[in-house]
Amino acid sequence: MPKSTRDDSHRDTRRRFEQWARNPQCQANVISAVHNIPMARVAEQETGRSTMGQSPFAIARGQAFEKSLFRNGGRLLLEALKRSRVLPDEAAGLADFRMRMHGGTCRNLDEALAGTADLLRRLAAKPGRPGRPWLVAGATVRIPGNTMLPEALLVIDALGIRHDESPPTLIVGEIKTYPDRGGYTDRQELATARAQAGVYVHGLDLVLAELDLTDEYRVARQGFLVLTRPGFNRPSIRVGEDLRYQAERAKRGFVLLERAAASMPGPSGTATPDSVIAAPISYSEACVSFCDRADTCRAKALEAGCGSVLGDDVARFLGATTLQRALDLLAGSTPANAAEQDLKRRMQDIEGLRSWR
Amino acid sequence: MALTADQVVRRLRAFEQGKPLPSGETLRVQRLPDEQILILVFVRMGGESAPWGIAYGRPGRKPDILTTPEPRTRDAVAEMVAQLAPTLLTHLNHPKYSHWGPDPDTKLPPFQVWLPNRSHLEMLHHLAYAYTFTKFGERSRHVRLNQLGHACGWLFREAQRPGQTITMAATDVLTEAYTFPAETTRQGHLGFLLAWLQTRGSREARMAAAAAAEEQSIATTIDPTEERDELVPGLETYNTARAAKNMPGMEKAARMIRRVLVEELGRRFDLTERAIAVLHADKRRENRYLDDLMEASLDEHRRQFRRIERQVDDAEDGPAFRPSPETDRHPSAAASRYYVSEASEELRDHLLVHDDRELQAELVAAGEAIAGRIVEVRDEGEGRKTIPVWVVESNGALPLRLREDSALCVVGLPGRELRIRNIERTPDLRYRFELQVTKLLHGPHDNDGSVLPAASPRLKRRTVVLVKPSMHQIGRRRSFLVWKRDVPGAWLTHRVPKVPEVDLPKEIGEDLTAITVRRA
Numbered sequence: 001m002p003k004s005t006r007d008d009s010h011r012d013t014r015r016r017f018e019q020w021a022r023n024p025q026c027q028a029n030v031i032s033a034v035h036n037i038p039m040a041r042v043a044e045q046e047t048g049r050s051t052m053g054q055s056p057f058a059i060a061r062g063q064a065f066e067k068s069l070f071r072n073g074g075r076l077l078l079e080a081l082k083r084s085r086v087l088p089d090e091a092a093g094l095a096d097f098r099m100r101m102h103g104g105t106c107r108n109l110d111e112a113l114a115g116t117a118d119l120l121r122r123l124a125a126k127p128g129r130p131g132r133p134w135l136v137a138g139a140t141v142r143i144p145g146n147t148m149l150p151e152a153l154l155v156i157d158a159l160g161i162r163h164d165e166s167p168p169t170l171i172v173g174e175i176k177t178y179p180d181r182g183g184y185t186d187r188q189e190l191a192t193a194r195a196q197a198g199v200y201v202h203g204l205d206l207v208l209a210e211l212d213l214t215d216e217y218r219v220a221r222q223g224f225l226v227l228t229r230p231g232f233n234r235p236s237i238r239v240g241e242d243l244r245y246q247a248e249r250a251k252r253g254f255v256l257l258e259r260a261a262a263s264m265p266g267p268s269g270t271a272t273p274d275s276v277i278a279a280p281i282s283y284s285e286a287c288v289s290f291c292d293r294a295d296t297c298r299a300k301a302l303e304a305g306c307g308s309v310l311g312d313d314v315a316r317f318l319g320a321t322t323l324q325r326a327l328d329l330l331a332g333s334t335p336a337n338a339a340e341q342d343l344k345r346r347m348q349d350i351e352g353l354r355s356w357r
Numbered sequence: 358m359a360l361t362a363d364q365v366v367r368r369l370r371a372f373e374q375g376k377p378l379p380s381g382e383t384l385r386v387q388r389l390p391d392e393q394i395l396i397l398v399f400v401r402m403g404g405e406s407a408p409w410g411i412a413y414g415r416p417g418r419k420p421d422i423l424t425t426p427e428p429r430t431r432d433a434v435a436e437m438v439a440q441l442a443p444t445l446l447t448h449l450n451h452p453k454y455s456h457w458g459p460d461p462d463t464k465l466p467p468f469q470v471w472l473p474n475r476s477h478l479e480m481l482h483h484l485a486y487a488y489t490f491t492k493f494g495e496r497s498r499h500v501r502l503n504q505l506g507h508a509c510g511w512l513f514r515e516a517q518r519p520g521q522t523i524t525m526a527a528t529d530v531l532t533e534a535y536t537f538p539a540e541t542t543r544q545g546h547l548g549f550l551l552a553w554l555q556t557r558g559s560r561e562a563r564m565a566a567a568a569a570a571e572e573q574s575i576a577t578t579i580d581p582t583e584e585r586d587e588l589v590p591g592l593e594t595y596n597t598a599r600a601a602k603n604m605p606g607m608e609k610a611a612r613m614i615r616r617v618l619v620e621e622l623g624r625r626f627d628l629t630e631r632a633i634a635v636l637h638a639d640k641r642r643e644n645r646y647l648d649d650l651m652e653a654s655l656d657e658h659r660r661q662f663r664r665i666e667r668q669v670d671d672a673e674d675g676p677a678f679r680p681s682p683e684t685d686r687h688p689s690a691a692a693s694r695y696y697v698s699e700a701s702e703e704l705r706d707h708l709l710v711h712d713d714r715e716l717q718a719e720l721v722a723a724g725e726a727i728a729g730r731i732v733e734v735r736d737e738g739e740g741r742k743t744i745p746v747w748v749v750e751s752n753g754a755l756p757l758r759l760r761e762d763s764a765l766c767v768v769g770l771p772g773r774e775l776r777i778r779n780i781e782r783t784p785d786l787r788y789r790f791e792l793q794v795t796k797l798l799h800g801p802h803d804n805d806g807s808v809l810p811a812a813s814p815r816l817k818r819r820t821v822v823l824v825k826p827s828m829h830q831i832g833r834r835r836s837f838l839v840w841k842r843d844v845p846g847a848w849l850t851h852r853v854p855k856v857p858e859v860d861l862p863k864e865i866g867e868d869l870t871a872i873t874v875r876r877a
Contacts, residue, residue: 051572053581055403056589062404179406181482182683230406230486230682285540295568310368311540313360327373330366349754350366350722 035271043292091134098138112140124216180227180236198246372538375560412622426611485510520705527632700832707827724756745811766826773797
C-alpha cells in the first residue's frame with residue numbers, strides 16, 4: 001500500500017478520469033490525467049497563467065452542505081433517503097470515512113481505504129449484525145491494475161446499503177451543491193454527476209471482485225443524486241438515476257486508460273509538465289470548458305488549419321481536410337482525392353441554393 | 358444541437374471573410390423603442406442561487422443598481438429584490454402596476470425584457486423559487502415578493518416557449534442573427550460576440566479582441582480570481598464587523614463590496630445595451646410575420662400572467678393557478694402547456710419562412726421543402742368543379758424528407774395548400790412531384806389580380822417554393838380541449854398524482870388539491 005506522503009487532495013482519481021474522458025484523443029490530456037500532472041501547472045509553466053479557477057465561495061458552500069448532510073450521524077441525509085425510498089424506514093447508522101478536514105474521522109486516504117475494505121468484509125461476514133450502518137460517507141476504493149499512476153483511488157460521496165435485500169445492495173450516490181430545479185436542472189451538470197456515479201459503480205464492481213465479495217453484495221445499477229433545494233440548504237434527492245450506461249462507459253474507459261498508461265515511457269513520477277507540453281494535442285470544442293491549455297491548443301490548431309477551431313461539427317464535416325483547403329475547394333480548386341471530391345460536392349450543393357436565392 | 362450542413366458552410370464563409378456574417382435575409386427579432394425595453398442583469402456569489410446585485414433600466418440610460426453586502430442573509434436579499442419589484446411589475450403590466458389598468462383583455466403595446474445570456478434567465482427561475490409562495494417577512498413585502506416571483510416565473514417559462522418575443526437573452530438573439538466564425542461553446546459569451554461584431558480590421562484583430570473580451574465574466578457568476586482577491590477580504594471584514602456590531606466597519610466593508618459589484622453589473626448592462634444597439638443598426642428589415650409572433654406572445658402574457666394574477670378562470674385555458682416553479686405537475690396543466698409549446702414551435706417554424714429566402718434555402722437543403730419549377734398545370738375537375746394539379750420538378754441531388762400525401766403550401770401565399778400525390782425521378786435524375794392544390798383554388802377573397810387561379814396555365818414555367826403549412830391551430834385547440842372533463846382520456850388528464858414526489862414543501866409547490874376542488 002502506498003504511504004500517504006502525497007497531498008491527499010490530489011489522490012482522488014475520479015477528477016482525472018473525467019478529465020481524460022472529456023478528450024481521450026488528446027495525448028497531452030492522457031499524460032496529464034494518467035500521471036497526475038494538473039493542466040493548470042502545465043499552463044502556468046507554458047504561458048505564465050491558468051484560467052480554470054474555482055469560486056472560493058462555491059467551494060466553501062459545497063463543504064458546508066456536505067458537512068450538514070452527515071452531521072449527527074447523517075440524520076439529514078438518512079431522513080431524505082428514507083423519504084425518497086432509497087432506504088427503508090428502519091435504516092440507521094453512518095460509517096464515516098471522510099477526511100478530518102472535511103468533518104470526518106479519517107486522518108488520510110489510506111485510513112479511509114482500509115476502513116472501507118474492512119467494513120465491506122465485516123458486513124459480509126456477519127450480515128445480521130446489530131448496529132450495522134446503512135449509509136457510508138466517503139467510502140474509498142482503489143481500482144485494481146494500473147489505470148492511473150501511481151494509483152487509482154475513488155472516494156464515493158455517499159453509499160447506501162440496503163441490508164433488507166439479499167444479498168445486500170450497494171447504492172451509489174453523488175452529492176452536488178447546485179440546486180435541483182426539477183425538469184429545468186442543467187442537463188449538462190446532471191450528465192456529469194451521472195457519469196461520476198457510473199465510475200463509482202464500476203469501481204465497486206472491480207473492488208468487490210478483488211476482495212472476493214462479488215457474491216456477498218449487489219451493486220445497484222440505479223443510483224441517486226443529492227442536490228440542494230433552491231434557496232435552501234436542504235437536500236433534494238433525485239432517485240432512480242440509471243447508471244448502466246455510465247458504468248459501461250467507465251469500464252471501457254478504464255481499459256483504454258490502462259492501455260494508455262502501459263504505453264507511456266518511464267515509471268510513475270517521471271512525467272513532468274514538459275512531457276505534457278511536448279505531447280501531441282488534439283483540440284476539440286470540449287477543451288474550452290475544462291482545460292487550462294485550451295487557448296494555446298486552439299492557436300496551434302488554427303495554425304494547422306483544423307476545422308475544430310470552428311467547432312466539432314465543422315471538424316466532422318471537413319474530416320481530414322484543412323480549413324484552407326476547404327475554402328480553396330469552394331473557390332474552385334480541383335479535388336485531389338475522393339474525399340475532397342465528396343466534400344466539394346456537398347458544399348457546392350449548399351452554395352448552389354444560395355445562388356438560387 | 359448539431360449544425361446543419363448549411364450552417365457549417367456559412368461558418369466556413371464567415372471564417373474566410375474574418376467576420377460574422379448576417380444569418381437570414383430578414384431579422385427575426387423585433388426592434389422596439391427603448392421605452393418598451395427593460396434590461397435586467399444579475400450577479401451572484403459562487404455556489405449561491407440568490408442575487409448579490411441587480412442592475413436594471415432602459416437602454417441609453419444609467420441603470421439602477423441594487424446590491425447587498427452578504428447575499429447569504431435571506432432577509433437582506435429579500436429587501437433588495439423587493440426594490441426591483443415595482444419596475445419589473447410595471448414593465449410586465451402586472452394588473453396592480455400597469456399603466457393600462459387591470460383588465461386582462463386590454464390590448465397592450467409590445468414589450469421586451471433583455472438579459473445578457475441564459476445564466477441570467479436561470480436567475481429568474483431562482484427568484485421564482487424563492488418568492489412565488491414565500492410568506493417570509495412583513496406582509497406588504499411578501500405580497501410584493503410573491504408578485505415578483507410570479508412575474509419571474511412567467512418570464513422564465515415564456516422564455517422556453519418557441520417563437521416567444523418577450524424574454525430576450527442577448528447571446529441567443531445575436532447567434533440567431535449572425536454566423537460567427539467560432540466554436541458554438543464560446544458563443545454563449547456576450548462580450549465575445551460583440552467583440553467579433555464591433556472590432557474593425559482583420560480576422561486576427563477580431564479574434565484577438567474576442568479572446569480578450571472572453572476573459573471577463575458576463576454570466577451571473579463573478580470570475581473566481583476576482584472573488585478571491587477583491588470580494589473575500591471585503592466580505593470577511595464585513596462579517597467580522599457585523600459580529601462585533603461595528604456599524605462604521607460594516608458600512609465601509611459594504612462600500613468596498615458594492616464598488617466591485619457595481620463594476621461587474623455595469624459591464625453586463627453595457628454589453629446588453631450594445632447588443633440591442635447592434636440590432637438597431639442592422640440594415641436588414643424585420644421579418645413581416647414577426648407581428649404574428651408578438652401577437653402570440655402578448656396572448657400568452659394575457660392568458661398566463663395577467664389573467665392568473667387577477668385570479669380569473671378561463672373556459673379555454675384552464676383555471677387560474679400558478680404552476681410550481683419546479684414543473685407543471687398537474688396533468689391537465691402539463692398537457693395543455695405541452696400542446697401550447699408544440700403549437701408555438703409549429704407557428705415559428707412555418708411562419709417566418711414565408712418572408713425569408715435564406716430560411717427557405719435552409720429548409721430545401723434539409724429536404725423539408727421543395728424549390729422547383731412548375732412544368733405542367735392541368736385541371737382534373739369536371740363541370741364547374743376545379744381540381745388543379747401541378748407537376749413540379751426540382752434538383753434531385755438534394756436530400757428529400759417529404760413523402761407522398763404530405764401537405765405543402767406556397768411560399769408567399771400560405772393559404773394555398775397542396776398535397777403530394779406522387780414523387781418520381783426523371784431520366785435526368787431530377788425530382789418530379791405531382792401535387793393537387795387543395796386550398797385557395799381561386800385566390801384570396803381580396804385578390805387584386807396578382808394571384809392567379811391555381812388551374813391557370815400561366816403558372817407553367819414559374820418557379821415556386823413549397824414548404825409545410827403551419828398546423829399550429831391544431832396544437833392550440835388541443836391545449837384547450839385537454840382541460841375538458843367530459844371527454845375520453847379525462848380520467849388520465851384530470852387525476853391528481855398521489856405519489857410522494859408531488860408532496861413538495863409549501864414554499865415551492867402549488868396546492869394541487871385546491872386546484873382540483875376549484876375545477877370540480
